[in-house]
Amino acid sequence: MKRSQILIKTQKEIPADADSINASLLTRGGFIQKEMAGVYALLPLGLRVYRKIENIIREEMNTIGGQELLMNVLQPKVLWEESGRWGKVADVMYRVGTDVGLAPTHEEQITDIVRRRISSYKDLPAAYYQIQVKFRNEPRAKSGLLRGREFLMKDMYSFHENEDDFKAYYDKVAETYKKIFSRIGLETKYVKASGGMFGDTSNEFQVICPTGEDVILICEKCDFAENTEISKLKSGDKCPKCGSSIKSEKAIEIGNIFPLGDKYSKSMNAKILDADGKEVAMIMGCYGIGLTRVMAAVVEVSHDNNGIVWPESVAPFKVNLISLNKNSEADKVYEELIRRNIEVLYDDRDEITAGEKFADADLIGCPIRIIISEKSLASGGAEISKRGSQDSEIIRISKLINKLAN
RNA sequence: CGGGGUGUGGCUCAGUUGGCUAGAGCACCGCGUUUGGGACGCGGGGGUCGUCGGUUCGAGUCCGACCACCCCGACCA
Numbered sequence: 001m002k003r004s005q006i007l008i009k010t011q012k013e014i015p016a017d018a019d020s021i022n023a024s025l026l027t028r029g030g031f032i033q034k035e036m037a038g039v040y041a042l043l044p045l046g047l048r049v050y051r052k053i054e055n056i057i058r059e060e061m062n063t064i065g066g067q068e069l070l071m072n073v074l075q076p077k078v079l080w081e082e083s084g085r086w087g088k089v090a091d092v093m094y095r096v097g098t099d100v101g102l103a104p105t106h107e108e109q110i111t112d113i114v115r116r117r118i119s120s121y122k123d124l125p126a127a128y129y130q131i132q133v134k135f136r137n138e139p140r141a142k143s144g145l146l147r148g149r150e151f152l153m154k155d156m157y158s159f160h161e162n163e164d165d166f167k168a169y170y171d172k173v174a175e176t177y178k179k180i181f182s183r184i185g186l187e188t189k190y191v192k193a194s195g196g197m198f199g200d201t202s203n204e205f206q207v208i209c210p211t212g213e214d215v216i217l218i219c220e221k222c223d224f225a226e227n228t229e230i231s232k233l234k235s236g237d238k239c240p241k242c243g244s245s246i247k248s249e250k251a252i253e254i255g256n257i258f259p260l261g262d263k264y265s266k267s268m269n270a271k272i273l274d275a276d277g278k279e280v281a282m283i284m285g286c287y288g289i290g291l292t293r294v295m296a297a298v299v300e301v302s303h304d305n306n307g308i309v310w311p312e313s314v315a316p317f318k319v320n321l322i323s324l325n326k327n328s329e330a331d332k333v334y335e336e337l338i339r340r341n342i343e344v345l346y347d348d349r350d351e352i353t354a355g356e357k358f359a360d361a362d363l364i365g366c367p368i369r370i371i372i373s374e375k376s377l378a379s380g381g382a383e384i385s386k387r388g389s390q391d392s393e394i395i396r397i398s399k400l401i402n403k404l405a406n
Numbered sequence: 407c408g409g410g411g412u413g414u415g416g417c418u419c420a421g422u423u424g425g426c427u428a429g430a431g432c433a434c435c436g437c438g439u440u441u442g443g444g445a446c447g448c449g450g451g452g453g454u455c456g457u458c459g460g461u462u463c464g465a466g467u468c469c470g471a472c473c474a475c476c477c478c479g480a481c482c483a
Contacts, residue, residue, distance in 0.1 A: 012432065012444065013418040017475055037475065085483095092483070105483055139407070139481050147482075195483085202483095213482085256483080288483085306443095325441065355443035362443090375442065383442095 001317070002334075003347040003360075007044050010360050021211060022296035023144025025308050029363045031316075038141025038149035040292070045364070048316040050152070053184060053291050054131055056313065057154050060180045064172055066129040066156050071109045073133060075101045079108045082268045092136045102135035107264050107286060110157040114282070115270035121161040124272065124282070125169055129156030131291065143213070145296035146252065156287040159265075161274055166283040170259060173287050177205055177255050180289070185311025186297060189251065191216050193227035195258055201230065205255035205289075207297050212252040220245050252297045260284040308365030309388040317345040319404060320366035322357050324373035326350055333372060333382065333397060342404050362387070368404065372397075 008030035017034070018024035026032045031046035042050055058068065077099040080086035085108070086101075094102040103109070110128055118126065131154045141149050156173070160166040174190060181188045188205040195202045204227060206216050215228045217235065221244035226233065228248065233240070235248040262281035264270065271279050295314075302309045312318060319337065321344050323330030330348070337344040345366060347357050354373075361369050371383040382400050385392035395403060 009416090009433080010444095011417055016412085016418070019476065091481080107483090134483095136483075140479095142476085258483085286483095351441090353441055353443085353445055355441090355445080357444090358442075359444045371442080373442070 001345055003345060004349050006345070008364070010363055018144070020143040020146065020296075020300070021303060022146065022299040025299055025303055025363070026144065026296070029308060029365070032145070038138055038147065040145060040148065042292075045316050046295075049295055049310070049314050050291060052314040052316075053294055054154075056183050057180055057289060057291070058131065060176050060183075061129050061154070061156060064127070064169075064176050065125075066127045068130065069113075069128050070130050070132060071103070071106050071113075073103050073135070075103045075109065077101065079112055079268075083108050083111075083264055084267060092138070094135050094137050104134055104136045105286075105288075106130070106155055107157065107260065107284075108268070111264045111268045111270050111284070114157075114159055115265075115268060118159065118282075119272055121272050121274045125158060125160045125165055127156055127158040127169070129154060129287075143211070143296070145292045146213070146300075148292065151293065152291040154289045154291060157260075158285045158287070159270075160283040160285075161272065161280065163283055166259065166285055170257065170285050173257055173285070174203060177257070177287070177289070181205060181207075181254065181294075183313055184294060184298065185302065185313060186254065186294070188254065189216060189218055189225045190223065191218075191225040191227050191251075192230065193253075193256070194230045202256055202258040204253045204257075206251035206253050207301060208249045208251050209297065209300050210250055211300050212250040214251045214253050215248055216251045217246050217248050220247060252293070252300060254294050254297050255287075255289045257287045258285065260286055303365075304388060306359070307363035310365045310367060312367045315343075315367050316364065317343045317366045319344040319368045319370060320347065320361045320364065321345070322347045322361060322369065322371045322373075324354050324357070324371065324375075327372060327374065327377070329377060329382075329397060330372040333370070333400065336401050337404065340401060340405055342401075370400070370404075 010030050011028050014024050015027050018027055030043055032040045033043055034040050077086055092104050096102065133150060134153045135150055138147055138149050141147055158169050178188060186207050188207055191204045191206045193202050193204045206214060216225055217228060217231050217233050218225045219239035219242060222239060222242040224239050224241040233246055235246060237246045239246050262283060265281040265284055270282050272282055274280050298314060299308050319342060321330060321334055334344060334346045365387055367387050369385050369387060376383045376394060379394045381394055381396040383392050384395050
């Protein structure tokens with residue numbers, strides 16, 4: 001993609017209403033545009049990052065047998081009355097007229113879909129997921145993409161004939177979540193937490209970060225971790241698992257998995273016949289990842305004074321190619337990269353000073369920067385450097401493409 | 407939803423005790439000079455000063471209501 005053709009308008013100034021690092025850098029870099037509190041549009045650059053995250057999640061969900069489907073934003077009141085949540089979630093659910101609401105989550109609808117199609121233990125276990133927009137009327141939206149009123153989420157729901165089967169799948173999902181976040185470049189803690197809307201305990205995936213809203217207690221040695229909202233421990237206590245010291249850390253919750261038991265299957269009459277011909281309520285679990293929140297979390301933990309430092313797996317482009325002094329060599333390299341399917345953002349703009357191109361490249365944060373200029377050509381080729389590193393080297397143009405291809 | 411703060415070109419802001427054609431920087435358009443860390447000169451375009459009402463000879467400026475955004479709290483599937 002040529003820089004002169006893509007809709008990016010970087011800005012030097014921090015937006016007056018940017019309340020967080022992610023809002024500031026993503027806005028300045030041209031990834032997002034705020035429309036109102038908690039509502040952001042993904043611009044072409046932001047959408048590219050979002051798609052990378054989405055594809056990683058989709059791939060991993062498919063690997064553990066998740067079947068993708070797409071449910072609805074508009075939710076009928078009658079369904080939510082069945083589960084008894086129409087009144088309960090009134091605060092977070094946007095209403096459209098008197099009988100319709102905008103979906104903040106989809107337990108009701110997935111249960112409705114499954115109960116009308118599955119009536120035998122032979123069809124279980126099963127897991128269904130979607131990647132879709134959610135609406136939650138947050139009393140106070142804040143922190144850019146971290147707490148929005150409209151946001152993108154992957155939510156999966158699993159159905160089982162018994163608790164044991166559910167538990168095995170739950171653990172499998174937890175493992176897969178770890179893998180997903182690690183592929184995205186985020187190190188997570190697996191944290192015991194309250195069930196929030198559902199009342200039971202749940203497990204959260206937290207990224208330790210000073211700008212996080214949550215406070216978690218973690219063991220310095222082992223993997224013990226609890227959210228302070230449910231923990232009886234405090235910083236300095238002994239770890240109940242290994243006896244080491246517990247410390248508290250601020251963190252961002254990017255994923256949350258819940259055992260739902262038979263809460264929805266019972267209230268909504270989602271039953272199957274088991275092997276003995278006995279009618280039982282299905283056991284359910286639900287598993288969420290906030291995609292836009294993940295995007296924000298990456299920025300919160302991976303940036304420097306000059307801008308974002310994207311992990312390669314979710315970077316909008318792998319390479320940021322910069323041409324100085326208008327030269328045909330850079331054009332040729334660009335064409336070759338495109339031909340070889342290497343994602344490249346080519347800063348081909350004339351009448352833009354070198355400093356401005358460098359500043360833009362740092363702000364946008366692609367992992368690899370290549371400069372082709374009179375100076376670089378005179379020293380033997382192209383200058384290549386990694387975002388976040390001061391080091392750079394000159395590489396012959398003939399070798400450049402192969403180096404980038406792997 | 408309680409307490410506080412802020413609303414002035416696309417962005418960041420200035421605007422004195424109310425005073426006549428509302429400013430700067432960035433961005434944008436034109437011409438020229440520049441070209442390895444957010445260049446410079448000259449010339450341009452772009453504004454219902456959040457909205458509505460009030461006070462006044464006169465309101466960006468004072469008063470009231472409302473709206474929006476931000477902060478602290480409550481809330482957070």
